[in-house]
Amino acid sequence: MKTLRATVAIIGAGASGGAVAWRLASAGIDVLCLEQGDRLDQARSPALGHDWERALQTRFHPDPNIRRGAADYPVTAVDTPIQPALFNGVGGGLLRWGAHFPRLRPSDFRVRSLDGVADDWPISYDDLEPWYDLNDAMTGVAGLKGDPGNPPRRAERDPPLPLGLGGLRLAAGFDALGWHWWPSDAAILTRPRPGRAPCNNCGPCGVGCVRGARASADNTYWPAALAAGARLATGMRVLRLTTSDGGRCIAAIETVDRSGTRVRIESDIVVLAASGLGTPRLLLASADRHHPDGLANASGLVGRRLMHHPTAIVTGVFDARLDGHKGPFACALYSQEFYETDRSRGCVRGVQLQMLRGSGPVATALGGYMRRLDWGRGHHRDFVRQFARGATLTVTAEDLPDAENRVTLDATRADSDGLAAPRLGYRLSENSRRLLDFGIARAREALTAAGAREIAVNPLSRMAGFHFLGTARMGDDPSSSVVDGEGRCHAIANLSIVDGSVFVTAGAVNPTPTIQAFALRAADSIRARLKEHA
Amino acid sequence: MTSDATLDAVLSTLLPGDGPWPDAGTLGLAATLRADLGDHAAALHATLPPGFAASDEAARVAALRTLEVGQPALFERLIAVAYTAYYVDARVRATIERETGYENRPPQPLGYVLEPFDERLLDRQRQRAPFWRHA
Numbered sequence: 312m313k314t315l316r317a318t319v320a321i322i323g324a325g326a327s328g329g330a331v332a333w334r335l336a337s338a339g340i341d342v343l344c345l346e347q348g349d350r351l352d353q354a355r356s357p358a359l360g361h362d363w364e365r366a367l368q369t370r371f372h373p374d375p376n377i378r379r380g381a382a383d384y385p386v387t388a389v390d391t392p393i394q395p396a397l398f399n400g401v402g403g404g405l406l407r408w409g410a411h412f413p414r415l416r417p418s419d420f421r422v423r424s425l426d427g428v429a430d431d432w433p434i435s436y437d438d439l440e441p442w443y444d445l446n447d448a449m450t451g452v453a454g455l456k457g458d459p460g461n462p463p464r465r466a467e468r469d470p471p472l473p474l475g476l477g478g479l480r481l482a483a484g485f486d487a488l489g490w491h492w493w494p495s496d497a498a499i500l501t502r503p504r505p506g507r508a509p510c511n512n513c514g515p516c517g518v519g520c521v522r523g524a525r526a527s528a529d530n531t532y533w534p535a536a537l538a539a540g541a542r543l544a545t546g547m548r549v550l551r552l553t554t555s556d557g558g559r560c561i562a563a564i565e566t567v568d569r570s571g572t573r574v575r576i577e578s579d580i581v582v583l584a585a586s587g588l589g590t591p592r593l594l595l596a597s598a599d600r601h602h603p604d605g606l607a608n609a610s611g612l613v614g615r616r617l618m619h620h621p622t623a624i625v626t627g628v629f630d631a632r633l634d635g636h637k638g639p640f641a642c643a644l645y646s647q648e649f650y651e652t653d654r655s656r657g658c659v660r661g662v663q664l665q666m667l668r669g670s671g672p673v674a675t676a677l678g679g680y681m682r683r684l685d686w687g688r689g690h691h692r693d694f695v696r697q698f699a700r701g702a703t704l705t706v707t708a709e710d711l712p713d714a715e716n717r718v719t720l721d722a723t724r725a726d727s728d729g730l731a732a733p734r735l736g737y738r739l740s741e742n743s744r745r746l747l748d749f750g751i752a753r754a755r756e757a758l759t760a761a762g763a764r765e766i767a768v769n770p771l772s773r774m775a776g777f778h779f780l781g782t783a784r785m786g787d788d789p790s791s792s793v794v795d796g797e798g799r800c801h802a803i804a805n806l807s808i809v810d811g812s813v814f815v816t817a818g819a820v821n822p823t824p825t826i827q828a829f830a831l832r833a834a835d836s837i838r839a840r841l842k843e844h845a
Numbered sequence: 846m847t848s849d850a851t852l853d854a855v856l857s858t859l860l861p862g863d864g865p866w867p868d869a870g871t872l873g874l875a876a877t878l879r880a881d882l883g884d885h886a887a888a889l890h891a892t893l894p895p896g897f898a899a900s901d902e903a904a905r906v907a908a909l910r911t912l913e914v915g916q917p918a919l920f921e922r923l924i925a926v927a928y929t930a931y932y933v934d935a936r937v938r939a940t941i942e943r944e945t946g947y948e949n950r951p952p953q954p955l956g957y958v959l960e961p962f963d964e965r966l967l968d969r970q971r972q973r974a975p976f977w978r979h980a
Contacts, residue, residue: 358953362933368925369881421980436980455964459973471962479966486969493970494962501959511956520955632946637957651978672932672941677925686859686924687906692867698945 312573317343317542318566319837320578322549322593324348325403326823327809327830328584329528329536330446334834336541340841344541345576347548348400349380350529354405356519363518363752364673371518373407373774382546384726384733386588389636389774391737393619396777398587401545402529404586404777407517409641410498410525410663412452413820414443416461418651422816426652428659429711431739432815433787433796436462442828442835450526450726450827451504453642454496460647469501472510477633477702480642481666484761490648490753495665497642498526498823506534512638525639547574548728551597552581554803558601561806567728580805580837584830585813587617587779591718592733594783607783607793607800614719614782616712618817621739622775623706623747624667625754626681627763632699635669643668649753650819658742660709662750663819666758667703675701681767704757705772706750708743709819712781739771747771778822783812798833809812809833847890849875853900855889858905859927865940874930883924888919927977 319335321328324346336342357366373396375383382399398407417436422429440462447466454468471494474482485492499516499524500509507523507530516525523530537543546569555562564576583590591614595605605613646664653661670679675698676690677683684693716738720731751768758766786792789801794813800806809830811822818825856878857870879886894900894908913920931937935949942949 356953360951361935361938363951365929365933368929369856407934416977417980418978423977423980455967457960457971459970459975459977461977473960473962474966482966491970491973491976495969510959511953512959513952513956515952633886636947636952647977672938672947673929676928683921683924684928686909686927688861688863690860691863695944698941699947 312575314575314577317341317344317576317578318841319343319580320345320576320584321582322564323403323584323586323589323810324401324528324533324543324584325584326405326528327826328403328582329513329532330827330830331582331584331809331834332541332543332832333449333532333536333539335838336536336539337811338838340838342536342541343576343578344543345547345549345564345609346543346545349545350401351406352517353519353523353530356521358513358515358518358521361818363515364671366518368673371407373777380779382728385724387636387721387724387732387734391735392739392771392773393621393737393776394773395588395735396774397588398732401533401543402527404671405527406519406529408527408823409516410639411641411821412450412496412498412824413645414461415818415820415825416650416774419816419818422660426659427817430786433785439825439828439832440619442831443824445831446824446827450498450531451500451507452496453499453501455494458493460491460493460650468496471495472497472499472501472639472642473512474643475633475635475668476631477635477668480629480761481634481702481704481757482644483751484757485646487560487760488756490646490757492644493644494644495642497639499639499642500524506530508553510639513669514570514636514638514640514724516639516641548730549593550728550730552593552606553597554599554601556605558599559802560804569790577839579805582837583806583808584810587782588718588733590808590810590812592720592731595720607802607806609802610790610793612784612791612793615714615717616781616784617716617718617735617737618710618712618780618814619737620778620819621708621710621743621778622745622772624703624769624772625706625751625758626701626703626767627758627761628697628767629700629702629762630764633702634699635701636699637669638668640668641665642807646757649750656745656749658745658749660711660746661819662709662746663707664704664750664754665707667705667774669699669701672698681769702758702761703752706747706754707819708746708750709742710817713740718779718782778811778817780811780817783808783814785813797836800837807833807837847879847886848898850898851893852878854905855909856927856931857924858902858909860931865944867936867940869927869931872931872934874934877930878926881930881956882922885919885922889923890918893915
């Protein structure tokens with residue numbers, strides 16, 4: 312067995328792992344990051360070929376159980392209505408994402424105090440704001456300041472992306488109803504940066520960005536981290552963490568490289584950045600005599616309180632062509648008119664409405680945002696009626712934590728290296744269902760006001776398992792949380808968690824900016840501790 | 846193994862020719878369908894009635910409707926790979942261009958025009974006072 316040493320070892324090279332690697336390496340700290348996937352050459356994206364939509368159904372399919380890439384692990388998803396969507400590689404899930412880049416609101420950190428549900432975070436929006444700003448600067452964000460629905464943004468922005476024909480109609484619809492809308496903050500450049508060209512409005516961000524306009528950790532944090540001296544080991548699958556000092560410290564990370572060689576990693580500090588699915592999986596799989604229920608699991612909360620962003624999809628078909636295939640599919644505009652709690656709706660917390668542009672031919676036929684087109688005679692008539700004439704609003708609900716929604720280990724299924732597959736157990740709560748139904752009704756109103764002639768509703772997208780949150784929550788009390796407000800494990804002094812696992816509540820927006828801001832803040836905490844002990 | 850003739854018959858039933866739209870079973874997509882079905886190809890073979898390829902359209906439609914109802918997961922996979930193979934085919938893309946105006950070219954490297962955002966669109970929204978909750 313080979314042994315490697317580092318001051319800080321990071322598990323996972325995605326959104327949060329890349330941010331931590333850069334922050335620590337920039338301070339002169341010896342960093343080694345372990346990534347089970349490989350680098351993806353985005354300059355050779357399928358967007359350059361006619362079969363780019365086939366790539367979305369095969370090697371870029373969001374579900375690892377269908378994609379079955381060499382770096383993927385199986386995810387047992389029979390006890391959940393929402394299927395997993397994730398990607399393994401340098402850049403992680405950001406290699407596959409739509410780059411919508413909203414922050415949580417200040418109220419998202421205080422849901423117990425404000426609304427009497429779930430729990431408050433041990434940190435506030437103000438605590439996180441400097442790192443949100445730093446993350447914006449590193450990422451490159453297109454957008455516009457002045458949104459009355461959110462606190463003022465200090466970080467500079469590139470000009471916003473164009474709304475497109477569908478966005479113009481929806482904006483007019485929202486205005487007619489007197490409802491909020493604002494152009495999306497997008498992690499997509501509209502001005503050039505060194506090594507990255509501005510967006511050329513091509514559309515399918517999910518197959519990788521040829522131009523580097525769409526931010527992903529491999530084109531934002533990793534070039535800077537590697538230049539600062541960080542080491543990145545790809546094709547390295549972590550099998551388990553071992554402990555020492557009576558279980559109070561991580562002694563080593565046991566891994567296997569792509570040749571099958573076992574490699575032991577020893578470090579002063581271990582940072583878990585493997586996602587809200589991969590992190591609890593590793594903690595549970597690393598159970599030992601000091602931690603019989605999984606590492607850092609004295610609270611019993613590792614893997615529990617799993618939150619998704621349950622999503623309904625409401626699509627309007629218009630008489631006019633909208634050419635929705637033009638422009639980044641997930642970034643145009645959003646409405647947070649209904650984001651905050653209004654108990655007259657019969658539920659707590661709220662929803663965001665976010666526009667998705669149209670679909671390509673394959674996605675139109677498969678009903679990506681609508682019903683699948685029926686087969687047989689009449690199929691092509693329906694295709695012509697719908698293609699390039701749709702605009703969609705997603706309804707994203709804030710899922711509240713429930714201890715019974717959880718990630719466990721599958722006793723009978725494992726990845727190619729023998730590590731138990733994670734198993735999802737998730738039930739949509741009554742509150743989330745009511746939020747979605749409320750949001751669907753509002754989306755119908757907006758699309759009607761925008762002039763849609765036909766509206767189709769998917770009340771719960773099966774493919775919306777793109778966010779895994781809350782499975783190793785932060786808090787001040789070790790009996791009811793796994794890590795503290797800086798991501799440090801209560802039970803294991805040299806273990807930090809920086810991914811979506813630590814979320815206390817989920818908000819109703821994409822969590823990536825918050826995950827990365829938290830990771831940068833946690834990195835600064837680690838840096839301060841190392842300096843103190845030096 | 847399911848024969849090319851059977852897979853072509855499946856494709857012709859799912860996506861029959863219609864005016865300018867080519868019949869999916871005439872495009873030589875059987876090998877692609879088999880490859881993309883993977884493990885599901887054998888299940889499909891085991892499910893289709895004997896003589897499927899030689900039967901008339903009504904019988905083929907009935908057989909596939911039975912499959913759609915009885916084995917929805919297998920059928921949805923079949924639909925996914927059949928629709929995908931069909932709509933990425935160059936001949937079909939050319940038809941889409943003629944019938945809808947969609948440009949028959951990959952998204953890159955040309956992309957589409959990135960028009961400037963017209964901030965006047967926000968005149969009404971800018972009149973609104975901040976409504977996020979301080980916390």
